[in-house]
Amino acid sequence: MNHKLVKVKDAMTTNNYQFADGMMTVAEGIKLAKQHNVSALIINKRNEHDEYGLVMLADIAKEVLAKDRSPDRVNLYEIMAKPLLSVPPNMDVRYCARFFERFSIHLAPVVENNEVIGMVDYINMVFSQTE
Numbered sequence: 001m002n003h004k005l006v007k008v009k010d011a012m013t014t015n016n017y018q019f020a021d022g023m024m025t026v027a028e029g030i031k032l033a034k035q036h037n038v039s040a041l042i043i044n045k046r047n048e049h050d051e052y053g054l055v056m057l058a059d060i061a062k063e064v065l066a067k068d069r070s071p072d073r074v075n076l077y078e079i080m081a082k083p084l085l086s087v088p089p090n091m092d093v094r095y096c097a098r099f100f101e102r103f104s105i106h107l108a109p110v111v112e113n114n115e116v117i118g119m120v121d122y123i124n125m126v127f128s129q130t131e
Helices: 026-036 057-065 093-103 122-128
Strands: 018-020 040-043 053-056 107-112 115-121
Touching: 018 026, 026 040, 026 057, 053 057, 093 107, 093 122, 115 122
Parallel strands: 018 040
Antiparallel strands: 040 053, 107 115
16 A cells, blocks of 8 residues: 655644743743744743753643642743654654654654754644645
């Protein structure tokens, strides 16, 4: 059976995340996410030897709201996932889906030359199979 090769770069999006500074408060992060209508904040590297971080709105719900912490007193860096599991743009989406399953994740930044160029998730991988 011949499979059409679909690469991660063909399935990724560039409009479902926003870059943020880890020193921002969660309240500022929520405002930024709302303003750009995104559910993921990529936390910028502090220097060339640092790694990106990730805060999902679900992380804010679990780590701040559910624990009755003040969004004005918690910084994004305190609740971010870091380092990120990322995928390269030329990876076959079938391997990307296996990678997600193996590490129990549902989305990942697409990184090329140490820069985030997009985000890929299960939904976009599945939709890319019909294009």
